Amino acid sequence: MANFLYQQFRKKSSLYAYNTILVPIGDDFRYDSLHEWDEQYSNYQRLMRYLNSRKDWNINVQFGTVADYFSLLKREGKKKNFPTLSGDFFPYSDQNYLYWTGYYSTRPFDKRFSREVESNLRTADILNTLAFGYCNKWNVKFAHSHETASLLQQARRHLGLFLHHDAITGTSKDYVMENYESKLLEAYNDTQKVMSMALQTLLTKGQFTSPLILSPDLIRQKFNVRTSQRTISISDSGTTIVVFNPLPKNRNMLISLIVNTDTLQVLDRNMKVMSYQLNPVWISKVSVSTSKFEITFLVELPPLGIHTFLLRKGACKEMYPSLLSVYNSMELDVAPNLKFAQNRPVYQPKQSQKLQIENDFVLGEFDPVTGLLQKVLDKRTGNVTNIQIQFMYYISRGSGAYIFFPKGEANPLPNVWGQPVVRVTEGPLMSKIEVLHPIVHHTVILYKVPTEQGQNFHIQNVVDMHASKTKDWEIIMRMHTDVMNENLQYFSDQNGYQLIKRRTKSEIGIAANYFPMTTMSIIEDSSKRVTVHTGQAHGVASLHQGELEIMLDRQLMHDDDKGLGQGVTDNKPTLSKFILQIEYRDKTESEPMTTSSSLSALIINEALQQPPAVFYTTINSEVIRPSFDIASQSLPCDISLVSLKNLVNSDLDYDGTSLILHRRGYKCGFNANYLQCSLSKDVTLSSILPDLIINDARETTLTHLYNRSKALVVKDALNIPVMELATYKIIL
Template identity: 25%
Template sequence: MSNQYREANPVNNNGTINVWIHAHTHDDPGWLVTTDQYYVKQVRYILDTVIGALAVNPERKFTYVEQGFFQRWWKEQNDNMKALVHKLVENGQFEFNLGGWVMSDEATATYEDVINEMTLGAKFIYDEFGIRPTVGWSIDPFGHSKEIEALYADIGMDAFGINRVHYADKENRIKNQKLEFVWRGSNSQGEKSDMFIHMMDNHYCSPEECDFFSNSSGDCMYRKDDNSWFQDNADLPTFKVNAEEKAQKFVDMVKKRATYYDNGNNLLITWGCDFTFLSAPVSYDNMDKLIKYVNDNEDRFGVHVQYAVFSDYIKAVNKHKKQWDVYEGDFMPYASDPDAYWTGYYTSRGRTKGLNRRTMNELAVAELYLSLARVYHLPVNAEEVFEKVMKLRKAQGEFQHHDAITGTEKQAVANDYNVQMEDGSFFANEATSTILGAMLDVNLNHNITLKWAELSKRQRLGVILTNSNAQAIKNVVRVVVPVGALEVTDAAGKLLPFQINEIPDWSIERANGTHVVYVEVEVPALGFTTVYFRTQTSLATLPRGGVTRDDFIENEVYKLTFAENGLLQSVELKQEGRTVPFTDMLYQYTGRFNQGRSSGAYSFIPEKQTPDPVGSQAELTILKGDLVEEARVVYRSGYQQVLRLYRCEGIMKNVIEVVYDMGPTDDGREIVARFASEQLRNGRVLYTDANGLEDIRREYREDSVEPVSANYYPVTNRAFLQADASDLRLNLVVDRAHGVASVVDGVLEVMLKRRTRGDDWFGVDEPLTENDHYQQTLWLTLSSIQRSVEVHKRLDLHLNHAPVPYYFVGDKEPKMTSRSLLKKELPANVQLLNFQLNQLRDSDFLLRFHHLYTKGEATELAQEVTFDVNDYFADFQVTEMTEYGLSGMFPREQIQKERMQWEIDPKMKTSAATIKKSYAKDTIVNLTPMEFKTYRVRVN
């Protein structure tokens, strides 16, 4: 990204301009090479040379972000080096910025994953240095989310830096001196979620006027032109003195850029770039000379220069008393130029995005049982199971990086992320199996294939279904099995509602078995239940899904009717007494290739603005049973989907499940599903979630260059389309991040899978060649608006925190076959986000709650809720409970006292009562809509 500056604004800078030189390195934990390769070849030497350079001059300063890298380096250091770093941190020369395991993506990561990786990074900083980062910046993610900012506000940060904003928005802000403002991250939380924002006027790399090899990433410096050095020594006749020339160019740049901001004559200069400062002493030596020369001539130049960390700059700006604008929108999508909307990465590498969501759920279960191992003093090796869970914590944390979950890395790096997460999954599930097995006195394993191999004809396979939610889940569970004849019972031998369907030959699930068993179960809140599979010799009496000649599937809520071409044509809403014309079709865009910039991993650039149907007709097969009815739709090889309805009790009967079983797909095509109805026409207004939190209204953006790509938005968990005139709402819940749009009125478009033929010139330098065969699941509901609001977020938890199974073989009964760890369910609007063992060496736990609903939602659940935790936990009492910031490292009361205040329009202020509430009884939790509360607790 080149440093090109627009003309200076016509404003007067009265007085000296204070320039803050902010030295940093941006170290991606994987992108063009793997995390390990970056560390071994570059990062360890960056930290080595930077620490050495800071030690010899107390004026020098440096910022570091990525805790995943720093903690690797820390483990390699001796006591003397560690003592030196402690000294540098204490005197303000070395600052931890952000404090997370990585600099996370802001479009495709969920709030759960981001909170977990922030906590993982912050814990080390607190344990080792006794501090918390007070500022953060997110300088490379491709667009910025208001909800991510709100999370950092909840941690207690004073200010935040951002960079990648739509080019036209940034140009306008530069022209109007609006690059700094207060950002309100949550409409529900109001002023509590406010954060002061510094938006970079250009990019995060060094200006050429004062680069001094900080941008070199280790390039051989002797090859650089002589004028790259700051030369002020006249005793070197063959090396031209350039001090005045270099200083004047620097001052000219400073004076131009200072006009972009209205903050009391303060200018932040970011000095560094990707993997820079491999030779920190050389860079600092040249910058020392520039700073001295300019400051010695301060009266002439009108500029004063100093080294700074980000918090130094923020403190200076905070002293400038003005009323800052409050911004309540977000910065999605990001466009770097008119021809490059970075909206492809919302979908890129969908298989790995799905793996991330699966392991998020597995980690939640593992964290729960790791805590229970300590609470119940179970006979397990505490250090061993803790380390196994830590493997998944770290793998999950690393994958939230903005070149990992986004799918914008090289293929070899993507493969490495997959390996790390699968390894983490294996070890975390092994830990859960060990702990739960100790509780129940059975030998558990998460791998059903291994347990089937142990099964003899007379034995039964026990399936323990775990639920990490604080509310019971009544669900239909799917289990792939290698046999077509079995029965399913509870612990007492009573037959459960179940159905067996044969897996079609074209499905990826054929790799793991021949049939799917559907079982209707209720898994207790924060608990588990057990079902048993026993193989049978006869198929005659088993409940099976059979092929019919019908052209519809139905349950008590819906009837889906298919046309002669095999595609969906209408949905009858039985409980509302109306039929809605409704279609579901696959289309694909041809990605642009070799016509200027190609469509690539980052950007979605279609060759034409209208996609082509995958096919005008499809082969339709209808299967019906007592529990499940499904329509299998095959367009052609590689393009298959299943629509499924459940004939069950509970919330699942409201779901139209759509499973895409696709691959390999056509080269250079970007596949979308379009769900359409004339009754959903609303002027192309779409609603998407932000990181799984609040919903944002997305109005159609008129764009003459890229009208389709400009209107794609990220969805991590949910989206919806609604038409007030027809009182109809289409809800979407997803099992991984996607890009969505409404470019045609009445149509919800979901991008499913991408294969590009070219690279989009943003650094990866290879096409996105994802051609894996995998499944992805969408849940739809279609109903009146009120009915849709009631179920949307509950379905989100049902899909993304579905029961996780563990298996055992034999006739031995577990000590318990069904159990809830709660006396009663938590209120329906409360999510128990974490019950996490914070310290292995003692009984210190993190207890984190989240209010699931938004202020003003049309449901009684969108109300403030108060409860006493000791009214809910069944086997233990909370004896100590102190509220902390979101990362769980510093008390909330301390953070509120220390956090900077920024003056805003009084009309935008929130009453003090909303910001802080206290309760006499210290185990009482009060949650307002969208609020998080984090506690450090002790139990007995």
């Protein structure tokens, strides 16, 4: 054994420029018992004594740390500066050209679940902090302070547990994943409860804290069922809708609710009747519900603001029923008493028929047979981008939870069930096209609002791989564009903070050219950029010029021998959200080596990751205020509020407030005229929390363990360098 180790150490030393080498011992399945640790340690000690005693081998082996290793290198003094390697080490391959690129997309249900919990936790933290701070200002006790602290602490622990490298990756056994999902469900419900408590406290000035009367619009009924919207009943006295904006920027956007009547009015906080669009709720491919309806209306939310709306029964002149169309079907079942307009069903549409949705900014043209996007017209510039969406699948040759190992190129999803039904809903506030394939329910929504929400196409895919015909399939959404990206170069983000260049090397195979996509991916040339924003993590590739493909889900019958010991067969119907953004440069430029998101892309992605929180109550209470506005102005476009949360000690007592800001880098040269924020404003603590008394504030390290400044003046501008995080501890 000693001789074998000696030979291995000698071979490894030939790869090093120094006389000292670093040899890690063990892996993630080692040292899980005291007995094993003792045996490993004592056996290595014996081997080291023997190796070091062999003078002819001229070797000295000892235990040490990484710090010890670099200390020895510096002592050798061959080089003053060590070489550095940039990048993220993706993709990883351990043997036989097997690439660990499958887990980027394994169990997307759980990746989506964790992203929703993350958003909920951030929103709950902000609301809890505001409720505590304003109760101090009003000289009333925040009745729920210890309970919310406990719930948030537990939710944070559950989410943190899921970030384990065999949880967020989806590479644990079925029963272990169920345990993770149960904890995520508990965190999801706990954060919603905190939001309800804090919203009720803020809207009643701390006067009415029990019982809780606010219920969330979104619910998760079971750990293995995706999020759904409640059907909101309109009470005789009216139902109050509460909407909170978790972003420190103005936000004018359309929201949609499910209600139990199509005869109602929507009133804003000033009791002014608002216009809204009435959309159908489908109970089958071609049948419309007579008891449930979707309403879409505009909300204008200030930074970190809360606005209420009233839904009450009654006829409304400002209600606009949508127009319904169906393709690839002979039926459209709409009850005669419903208000929707409808076109005659088109059973066999012709390619010459136009299928379009548009607003004042963009027009999307779709294939009337498949219902899939084909091209996009920018009405402001006249530029046309050819972009064809396809749904395809790879057949596994040896893929598993970790490994992506396909059998050749991807194939189009089969039409053995016939052409999918295509539904079109059109109205003055939004239009959408739905494609009802048995495996993928694909929806493209175009909002008609003059803000960033209305500039892009919103894509939702619900993938259901329960069908037996999907065994050993790996389903992708491929976008083929006319972007001329040289050298098959594109970009994906690293944990939502920066973009890194990827370059496809066709000679090493498909699996080796997949990379992780956390929040966005970009493909561009000298005049055009296509950005795909994602609401959850996926794997992404650009295998041919002008293409981006995103893996949506994988059903794998076999183990890949990387430690899991099973395949991945517990697939659930899973929602994936994307935003398709097309931008044109103000002037052409050469292919960049590095890039950043455009300013508008930063805002769009932030809005995707942090949706507004919507609650409602059927109890008519005059104690609830119509609105609660907190910040007087938006933060600059390039400043993100990463976190605003109360810190607590071991007894869950208040121990200060954490504020983390991030100044994000962005790429110039793209249109950003429609954004609801600016770049010219200074950021101060008093501008973020203008109504609260800040007793002390200091810049600290990210962990808040060490101060980086003396006490700050709350009206002084904060100095946040580009691409840096700034952390502050505030005493309210």
